[in-house]
Amino acid sequence: MNESATGHHSPNPNPLPQREGIRVSPGIPYPGIPYREAARAVNYHRGDALVVSTSSALREWCQVSERRELDLDMTDCMDRAPAVGLGLALAQPERKVLALDCDSTLRTNLGGLATIGESRPSNLVHFVFDDATRPSTGGLPIKELDHLDLASMAISSGYAKAYHFDRLEELLIGLEDAMRQDGPVFVLVSVYREDDVPAFPDRRMAEGWAQVREHLAGQG
Amino acid sequence: MTTHEVVLHPASVVEELKKNNISHVVWLPDSETNFMYQLLTGEPSLSLVPVCREGETMAIAAGLWVGGKRPIVLIQNTGIFESGDSIRGLGLDVNQPLVMLVGYRGWSRHGITTDSAARFIEHILHAWGINYYLIETDEDADRISVAIAESERTQKPVAVLVGTEFGA
Numbered sequence: 359m360n361e362s363a364t365g366h367h368s369p370n371p372n373p374l375p376q377r378e379g380i381r382v383s384p385g386i387p388y389p390g391i392p393y394r395e396a397a398r399a400v401n402y403h404r405g406d407a408l409v410v411s412t413s414s415a416l417r418e419w420c421q422v423s424e425r426r427e428l429d430l431d432m433t434d435c436m437d438r439a440p441a442v443g444l445g446l447a448l449a450q451p452e453r454k455v456l457a458l459d460c461d462s463t464l465r466t467n468l469g470g471l472a473t474i475g476e477s478r479p480s481n482l483v484h485f486v487f488d489d490a491t492r493p494s495t496g497g498l499p500i501k502e503l504d505h506l507d508l509a510s511m512a513i514s515s516g517y518a519k520a521y522h523f524d525r526l527e528e529l530l531i532g533l534e535d536a537m538r539q540d541g542p543v544f545v546l547v548s549v550y551r552e553d554d555v556p557a558f559p560d561r562r563m564a565e566g567w568a569q570v571r572e573h574l575a576g577q578g
Numbered sequence: 579m580t581t582h583e584v585v586l587h588p589a590s591v592v593e594e595l596k597k598n599n600i601s602h603v604v605w606l607p608d609s610e611t612n613f614m615y616q617l618l619t620g621e622p623s624l625s626l627v628p629v630c631r632e633g634e635t636m637a638i639a640a641g642l643w644v645g646g647k648r649p650i651v652l653i654q655n656t657g658i659f660e661s662g663d664s665i666r667g668l669g670l671d672v673n674q675p676l677v678m679l680v681g682y683r684g685w686s687r688h689g690i691t692t693d694s695a696a697r698f699i700e701h702i703l704h705a706w707g708i709n710y711y712l713i714e715t716d717e718d719a720d721r722i723s724v725a726i727a728e729s730e731r732t733q734k735p736v737a738v739l740v741g742t743e744f745g746a
Contacts, residue, residue, distance in 0.1 A: 410641070430644065435667035438637035441629075442668070445641020445649070448602065448627065469630035473638075476628055564672045571644045 390490055390548040391526045397422045397458075399526065400485065403533045404456060407483075408446050408570070411458035412439035415487050419458055420559040427573045431566045433558050436460075437467040440474060440484055447479035447542075450574070454481050454537065461488040464508065471544075475516020480540040484512070491551040512544035524548035586715050586742045588617045591679070594722035595624060595650065602627055602642050604635040605652035608681075614652065632657030636664040636735075640674050650726075654681040655699040655739070665706065665735060675729040677722070678737045682712070685741035703737055710737035 391399075397418040400409075404425070411419040412432035423429050430446070432439045443457030464470070464486050474482065486508055509520040519539050523529040529547060536545055559566070591614065595603070603618055604627040618626050627642075629635050632653045639649040658665070658680055669676050684693025691697060703710050709728065711721040722738055729736040 408645075430641075434671060435637065435664055438634070438664060438668060441634040441637035442641040442644075444627075445604075445638040445643075445647075446645045447641070448625070448638075449642045449645025449647040467631070467634070470634060473629045473631075473634055567640075567644055567672050571646075574644070574646055 390524050390550045391529060392552045393418050393487065393489065393549040394421065394552070395526050396487065396529060396547050396549050399529045399533060400456065400458065402530070403537050405454065405537075407454035407456050408450065409456045409458060410439045410443040410446065412436045413460045413463050414489060414555065415439075415458035415460050415485070417556045417558055418487075421556055426561075426566075427569055429566065430570055431559055431561065431563055433563050437463045437470075439463065440467075440470045443482055443484065444474050444477060444479060447482040448477065451479070451481055454483065455479070457482065457484045459484060459486045461486060461508070465506070468511065471512050471515040471517070474542050475512075478516060478518070479542055480518075482542045483536060483545060484517070484542060485545045485547060487547050487549050489549050489551065509544060509546050512542075517542045517544045520544040520546070522546040522548070586713060586719065586740070588614050590716040590719040591722065592617050592621055592624070594719050596621070598723055598726045599623075599648055600650050600726075601625065601647040602639075602649040603652050604629065604638045604642070604649055606630075606632050606635065606654070606657055608654055631660065633661040633664040636661060636668045636674070636676065636678075639676050640668045640672060643674055643676070649676070651676060651678045653678065655683050655695045658699060658702060658737075659695070662702075665708075669735040670706065670708075673733040674735065675733050676735040677725045677729050678735060679722070680710075680737050680739050682739040682741040685739070687714075687741070699739070708735050708737055710739055712739045712741050714742040 401422045401424065406428065408428050409419065410430040410432065413436045416431055430442060439459050440457045443455050447455040474484065509522050512520050518541055521532060521536050523532055536543055602625045606629050618624055627638055629638065635651040635653055639651055642649040668674065682696060684691045684696025711725050713719055713721050725736040725738045
């Protein structure tokens, strides 16, 4: 685990592996965490947090979540999960809000880091799953974007703390600390996929959102 | 001869927001909307949420709305063009009752403008089926309340085009 906080961030001593030339096949160990196991780890620590998830993170999350009445699915406008999470966090300051984002979706809206850093919601945890198998581009490497240090960008944008996990044991233990912090907290998780890409949930986006809204309204 | 001052004061806009219990103003600070800044920051019932790009405003407003708050969006018409996908996916498709206060850059009641931001904005709103109201003076400000009521009744975004320079 690499951890950094505002004013104390140093270059990552254990950066993500260079992807060029790396081939990932089922059953072959890769530095990182199986995607499904990473989703299970988040589910283990979520408590009654609201969860906004998008793209491939949503595909995995909807397989493991046990509180779907607290889940906002983003099967559309997939680069906007952090922004939706920011709105939820500001509306529900007493409750944790988790935004489950992906490397590819964050890259399409990097300015969103600065927007969150400006509002500094203390209850927001922004996960980014950096998927070595690159499902969003059908496995095609985007070489020019491989060198972004997203955790450093989050810190310099105003996030209170950033973590990087690439081992499952460290993720399971480290999330306990990450979830306790005053945010916004940025959690980068290096993942790879062992199996086929799971499907999006059957629930329509508008239906799911209405369900969450009703649930929250019912709690006063 | 009686003359009328044709001007819209920011206080008139803020009064409409307070009257409707608006909780958050999600906005992109720019030259067209900075007139509101002093008043908005001084109004304890309103929270300002600044963004880096206009397409974020509808998404943040969506999260606020699901969480039980009453946000509005304040951007320039150029930002509407940038926000197309968010308006479609996070406004219309999720049935968000969102009022968008939109600075009408290039507006001219003479009907002659070289600014494409003004020439295209109403066509774009028509294309999405988004209703809109034009406000130019303090007397028009109550159309903000009309827009808010309409957005809640229809569960759809409604635009308020601000076609004027603001008075101090």
